[in-house]
Amino acid sequence: MPRGGNFTLGQHYPCLKAAKHRAAYIYSDNLDKECPLVTPERFFHGLRIDSSHPCIQPWAPDNNGPVATARSDSPDHSRRDSGEDTHDRAAAGRRSLPGGAASFIDRERLLADLDELLRIPSLGGTPAEVDAQRHLADRWAGEGLEVTTWDIDVDITAARSDFPGMEVERRNALGVVARFPGSGGGRTLLFDGHTDVVPPGDIGAWTGDPFIPRTMPRDGRDVVVARGACDMKAGLVAAWEALRAVRRSGVRLRGDVLLCPVSGEEDGGLGTYAALEHLSGAPIAGCIVPEPTDLDLVPANAGALTFRLTVNGAAIHASRRSEGVSAVEKFVPVLAALSHLEAVRNASVDELMQRWPVAYPLSIGTVHAGDWASTVPDLLVAEGRLGVALDESADNARAEFEATVAEVCRSDAWLREHPVTVEWWGGQFHAGRTDPNADIVSLVRDTHTRAAGHAPETYGGPYGSDLRLLVGMGGIPTVQYGPGDTRVAHAPDEYVDIEDVVTCASVLADAIVDFCS
Secondary structure, eight states: OOOSSOEEOTTSOTTOOTTTOOSOOOOGGGTTOEEOOEEEEEETTEEEEOTTSGGGOSSOOGGGOOSOOOOTTSOOGGGOOSSOOOHHHHHHHBOOOSSTGGGGOBHHHHHHHHHHHHTSOOBTTSHHHHHHHHHHHHHHHHTTOEEEEEEOOHHHHHTSTTOOOOSSOOSOOEEEEEEEOOSSSSOEEEEEEEOOBOOOOOGGGSSSOTTSOEEEEETTEEEEESTTIIIIIHHHHHHHHHHHHHHHHTOOOSSOEEEEEESOTTTTOHHHHHHHHHTTTOOEEEEEEOOOOTTOEEEEEOEEEEEEEEEEOBOOBGGGGGGSBOHHHHHHHHHHHHHHHHHHHTSSOOGGGTTSSSSSOEEEEEEEEOSOTTBOOOEEEEEEEEEEOTTOOHHHHHHHHHHHHHHHHHTSHHHHHSOOEEEEEEEEEOOEEOOTTSHHHHHHHHHHHHHHSSOOOEEEESSOOTHHHHHHTTOOOEEEOOSSOGGGTTSTTOEEEHHHHHHHHHHHHHHHHHHHO
C-alpha cells in the first residue's frame, strides 16, 4: 500500500454495470493509477479533497467506459426483483431469527449491496457524494419503490438562519426519498441514514485500499473493512434489506415506510435538513437512524459546536523575544481556562450520559501558529468543538464558552487590548433527545430482545448527529440503532461485524411490521 496520501481507485466500482447504473465512473486511461485524492495540503478544517481529479469525475460519458465491466462474482441485478425472490434463492441467504419478516432476510444480497455502496468513495464535498445518492435512488426505483429525487440548492439552503452548518465546500447535493406505501390508516416509519464518509486519513495506516471492501477475521468473527463500513453504510443497507424482507414475507402494512439517504451529515446535516423541508407536512410517527450503536439504543445525542479562536501577538526576531508578544504564550491561559470549563460542564450530567467519562467534551482539534522558526509568532488560530449538554440550548453553551474566554482576556494586560476572538462556524449540532420510553424506542428494544435473546442497553451518545434535526426540526420521535462501534468509525481499517449487520436487518424487518401494521 503506497504511503503519502495516495491510493488506487482503479477497482472502486467493479460492481456497477454501465447498462443499469450511472453511479460513478472514472476515465479509462486512469484505471489502476495511483490517485492523489486526498492531498497533504492543510486547511483549518483538515485535508483538502481534490474533487477535480479525474478519478472521481461524475457522469463520465459512455465512450470513456465504466470503471469495470460485469464480473462473474458481481451481483447480478438482472435477477433482482421488487421483493419476491424464488424460494431457493431466498432460503440460501436467510438468517433464521424469531419473527416472521426477519426470516426473509437475504444475507447474500445484503452483503452484495453493502459491497457496492462501499466502493463509492462518497467523501463529503466530492462528486462521489452525489453518486452514492444517485446509486441508491436508481436501485430503489428498479425495485419498485416510489422514489423522489431533487437537486438541493446548496447556496440558498446554507444561507438560511437555522441552517445547521457545513464544513466542506459543496456545489451539488441530491435529495432522495423512497416510499413503500401501506394500505392506509397506519403509522409512517422513516429510516434516515447518511451516505457521506470522512477522508481515510493516512493511507499507510490501512491494510488495503479504503474503498475496496474486504472481509477479514477479527476476534473470531468476520468483519467487512472499508471506509464507511461502520459509519454508516452497513446500517443503511440493513434498513434497505429489512424493507425487502417485509415485502418478501407478504405482510401487508397499513403505514408507509420511507427510506431517506442523506448527504452532509458528517459536517452539519445538510441532507436531513433539506429532506425534512421536502417532507414537511408528512405525518411521520417515528424514525430509526441506523448509525453505529453496537446494536444498543441511543435515543439522545449531545450537541457539538465548532468554534475558531484567533489570538493576536506582536512579531519580532526570536533573538529579541522579550520585546515581542507570542500568540502561542497568550493562548496557554486560554487553553487552561477551557480545560477547567470542560470539567465544570461535566460535573453533573443527565442519567442517559453517565456511562461516558466525559459526556460533553471540549476539545481543541487544530492549532496553527507562526510561519518561521526564529520569529515570535503574532497569530495563532485554534479550532475545536464544544459539547452541548442534553436539554441545553446551543446559545447557552456558546455564552459560557465566550464568557470564559473573555475572563481570561480581562486578566491579561495584552489581551485586554487585543482580545481573543471567537467564531462559530461549520457544524453546529444542537443536542436532541427522544423519551427513552417512547413507542419507537420501546418497539425496537422489544424487537431486538426477541431476535438477539437479550435486551439492548439504552443511553445517550456524546456526539452530534442528525437525530437532533429529526426530533427538533421535524418533531419526529427518533432512535439510533445500528451495527458497528463508534470507536472505529473514523479510524484506519474501519470495520463492521457481518453478523451484527444481519442481526440489525432482522430486527428492523420485524420492527417495520410491528410499527406499520
